[in-house]
Amino acid sequence: MKYILKVNIAYGISPQIGYMLQKDSLLEWRNIYSNVMLGLEIRHIKTKESEAYVTNLLKKYGLYEFKDKYPSELSGGMRQRVSLIRTLAIKPKVLLLDEAFSALDYQTRMMVTNDIYKILREEKITALIVTHDISESISMSDKVIVLTKRPAKVKQIHLIDFELPNRTPINCRKSPKFSEYFDCLWKELDVHA
Numbered sequence: 001m002k003y004i005l006k007v008n009i010a011y012g013i014s015p016q017i018g019y020m021l022q023k024d025s026l027l028e029w030r031n032i033y034s035n036v037m038l039g040l041e042i043r044h045i046k047t048k049e050s051e052a053y054v055t056n057l058l059k060k061y062g063l064y065e066f067k068d069k070y071p072s073e074l075s076g077g078m079r080q081r082v083s084l085i086r087t088l089a090i091k092p093k094v095l096l097l098d099e100a101f102s103a104l105d106y107q108t109r110m111m112v113t114n115d116i117y118k119i120l121r122e123e124k125i126t127a128l129i130v131t132h133d134i135s136e137s138i139s140m141s142d143k144v145i146v147l148t149k150r151p152a153k154v155k156q157i158h159l160i161d162f163e164l165p166n167r168t169p170i171n172c173r174k175s176p177k178f179s180e181y182f183d184c185l186w187k188e189l190d191v192h193a
Contacts, residue, residue, distance in 0.1 A: 013186040015043070018092030018125075022099045024083040033058070033067040036086040043090060046080065057085045061119060077112045078106050084116060088123060094118070095127040101136065113140060113169045134189075138181045139169035144190045155187055 004030050026035045036054050040046040045153045058064040061081055071079055081102065089097060098115070107157060117140055131137050131138045138151045162172050172178055 011130060015090065016093040018087040018090060018095045020083055020087050020095065020097045020100045022074075022102050024071070024079040024103075026079055028071050028085075031068050031070055032063065032074070032082055035071065035082060036089055039086055039090045044092060045090070052092075054085065054089045057088060060122075061085065061115070075108070077108045080104065081115055081119075084119060087117070088125070093126065095125050097127055097129045099131060100129070102131075102133075102172050109136075110170065116140075117169050130186070134182055134185050135173065135178075136169075136187065139172040144181075144185060146185065158185065158188075 027038070030038070033054075034155075037046060038057065040050050040054070055064070058067055060119070063081060063085065066074060066078065069089075071082070074082065083100075101112055104112055113136060119125075129137065129140055138160060141160050143192065144160060145154055145159070146156045147153065148155045158181070162170055162175050162177055164175065
């Protein structure tokens with residue numbers, strides 16, 4: 001998937017870029033529907049069309065029946081999906097994910113990465129994922145960019161191609177190519193125990 005983002009150099013927040021943090025940062029006093037509408041409200045772009053888009057996303061990704069629930073009533077994985085839908089509600093061209101799955105336990109993390117991968121593909125969103133998890137980077141990405149130690153510079157760019165007809169992060173981990181990519185990246189990181 002190739003996408004070229006035309007950006008005018010400007011100061012402030014770009015409406016073309018969405019950002020998803022490590023923690024879901026959902027507001028506990030707002031229900032799920034109100035949480036996913038927050039970005040639209042802040043940017044003053046809440047319209048009938050944007051509300052319909054959000055409702056469609058909630059239905060499409062299995063969260064509509066929870067729209068009246070509060071964040072404390074959801075699992076960690078569901079909270080992350082709500083956080084993603086809140087970010088997608090503003091229709092960004094590029095999504096930045098900063099260790100977006102690191103707060104989840106291993107099993108939940110595996111399922112959520114699968115869900116998020118599917119959503120990003122279906123919504124045709126380009127994502128830049130920052131992670132320290134080699135397996136996650138391989139299974140989620142088309143390219144992995146390895147950085148040097150501080151001050152960080154690009155050390156190497158690895159193209160990731162599993163040639164799987166139904167590619168998902170879980171399917172990628174089962175592929176024989178997975179361990180080859182992992183070994184290559186591990187050596188590239190030059191980590192000493």
